[in-house]
Amino acid sequence: MYREAPRDPTRLPWMPYRVWGWRLEFGLIVVTSVALELAHKYLGHMGPDLVGVVIVGSLIAFRKLRRAIKSGIVKNHREIRLQAVLWSCEVVGRAGTLPVVKSVKELPAGLTYVLGLPTGIYLESLERQLPELAVGLDARSVRVRPSLETARVVELTVLRKDPFARPITSPLLTAERTLLWDPITLGTGEDGAPVTVGLVEHSFLIGGESGSGKSVALASIVGAAALDPHVNLTLFDGKEVELAAWRDVADRFVGSSLDEAVRVLEDLQQMMNERFHVLAANRRRKLQRDDVDGLEMVVIDELALFLRGGERATRERFAELLRDLLARGRAAGIIVVAATQKPSHEVVPTFIRDLFSYRLAMRCATRDASDTILGQGWAAEGYSASSIDPAQRGVGFLLAEGGVPVQLRTANLDDDEIDWVVERAIELRRV
Ligand SMILES: Nc1ncnc2c1ncn2[C@@H]1O[C@H](COP(=O)(O)OP(=O)(O)OP(=O)(O)O)[C@@H](O)[C@H]1O
Ligand SMILES: [Mg+2]
Structure with missing residues (x-):
């Protein structure tokens, strides 16, 4: 009893x-x-x-x-x-x-x-x-x-302690180099321990209101890719200034031009098809870490600008090429990472949004906006990026391996720190 x-x-x-x-x-x-x-x-x-x-x-x-x-x-x-x-x-x-x-x-x-x-x-x-x-x-x-x-x-x-009280120092500042086949550190979790994500065979969507820390989060990912000299980087920057600092380590860099963006996506699609031919010829199903071809990282900041700007036929072509990369790129070693403010279906068609396997919701104004990024229903379960303190920039909910969102603060990389990482990445890539 x-x-x-x-x-x-x-x-x-x-x-x-x-x-x-x-x-x-x-x-x-x-x-x-x-x-x-x-x-x-x-x-x-x-x-x-x-x-x-x-x-x-x-x-x-x-x-x-x-x-x-x-x-x-x-x-x-x-x-x-x-x-x-x-x-x-x-x-x-x-x-x-x-x-x-x-x-x-x-x-x-x-x-x-x-x-x-x-x-x-x-x-x-x-x-x-x-x-x-x-x-x-x-x-x-x-x-x-x-x-x-x-x-x-x-x-x-x-x-007991608040691990988000102070900005998180990026581990990239002390890492000699990285290996993108292994998980990368994105920031620090609520328990104060590092939060890592394995990006291989995944695609990553980052959303959140203006100034919430999307581009800073992207910098940790681009930096981790840049410090692995076997990774090829393609950067799309709708604003031209967010990813510009990485230009010298990027294999391809696209500014706000939608025509140029379509051309580069076509190149990537062709490269993907060639990789599939090679894999098929060798009776293999996916790229592996000891393959000659390295991982391809495709980073798009301000995705909405590409999906909403330019002429209709061109943006539909962009959307279709991106959908194809997201749908088939995994086995060919293509990792797509995109950031945008609110990926509602009017901005990012659901046939693209639903293909992103990992999500990071930085602060949002409403629970609905948070659910748009993380997926329907998470706000009702207590995981809403609208609850994030606006003063703590860079805090967000990450939905990745664990299947349940975890709160984290992303590592901070300011302009000087990015320059320092870029310098080292250029050196690593020169050898
Ligand atoms: N993890 C972080 N730690 C400390 N400060 C941060 C962090 N993330 C962002 N910030 C601060 O917030 C500012 C805005 O971040 P960021 O440019 O990444 O926002 P954004 O979401 O990309 O905004 P927009 O949608 O306007 O491009 C940064 O300049 C930085 O000062
Ligand atoms: Mg930004």
Whole structure:
């Protein structure tokens, strides 16, 4: 039968239970005392000294032992503190038992507890109590995720610091070079850890209001491609100024001219077809990392300008060529990354928009605008880029490998930093 937890945690069987948090310290004291006693009894008055030397010597010699004791003590105390809050928030199983902490992982911005749940508590019931737990734990926010093994185990993440408070330094500034076949770092997540995405075999759509940080996000992606000398870069810049700094490392650069854009897309389509012929001749289905042909990155900033500008026949040709690259380019090693303010169907036809596999929604004015980028329904589930603080530029929701949007702040690259990356990229490509 369900036992209601008392509301006042200070009146609990809980106070003696607090002592349980000190079990490792008590255990160590008892074991040491018994060892000293026995040593005295069997080895005479030198016995305790000998035991003392062995204990201190082991602690000095074995770092792993020191660490195990320290992490055990820290874990027990954290468990007790967490359980006190769980109790006061009435997160108590049917038999009156509390979740147990199986392990604790430190995060740059907080902690993740792996919890074993008693019967009566489950993921959804915990989710309902998260706002109350955040208050009890004095945290910025608390998240819960299922573990993959069993419904009995969940991961409770308690976030204290705000990792988005300051701009994120780009890892490209310290990277000697990159390998685009491996995941690239886009920025920092809510837990303070780096957020990475594997771009190979994917296409990426970035949306958000003016000044939300789309072009800065693109810079991290273009920079990662530029520092891999085997990657060919094609840049389309409807505004002419956003990607201009990368011009010297780009194999093809298109400004606002739609005719030129169509010509370059035709070139890319031809290159794609040739790659498919070579693959077919070698009985292979897709490009691989040791192939002579490198990855092709196609970056389009201000996509709307190409899809809305110029003559109708030309923009329809542009749309059709882009659709073809998105639909078939994956296996040929073509990665399309595009940014635009609001990719509503009047601006970006759905037959193009729906082909982008990864989405990044920077701040938007409305929930609808956020859903236009991430896909229908995410705002209702609590993932809306309209909730982003306009003062924190570069924060967005990324929908990629995990299948659920994650919040991140993209790494910042200012003009001088971009110049520095470009210089190194040119050098790498010269060799
Ligand atoms: N990740 C970030 N960290 C810190 N500052 C950022 C970040 N992203 C953007 N900003 C700031 O916001 C400004 C605008 O960003 P950006 O030019 O990328 O916006 P945008 O979305 O491309 O806008 P538009 O649609 O007008 O082109 C940048 O100049 C920079 O100062
Ligand atoms: Mg821009």
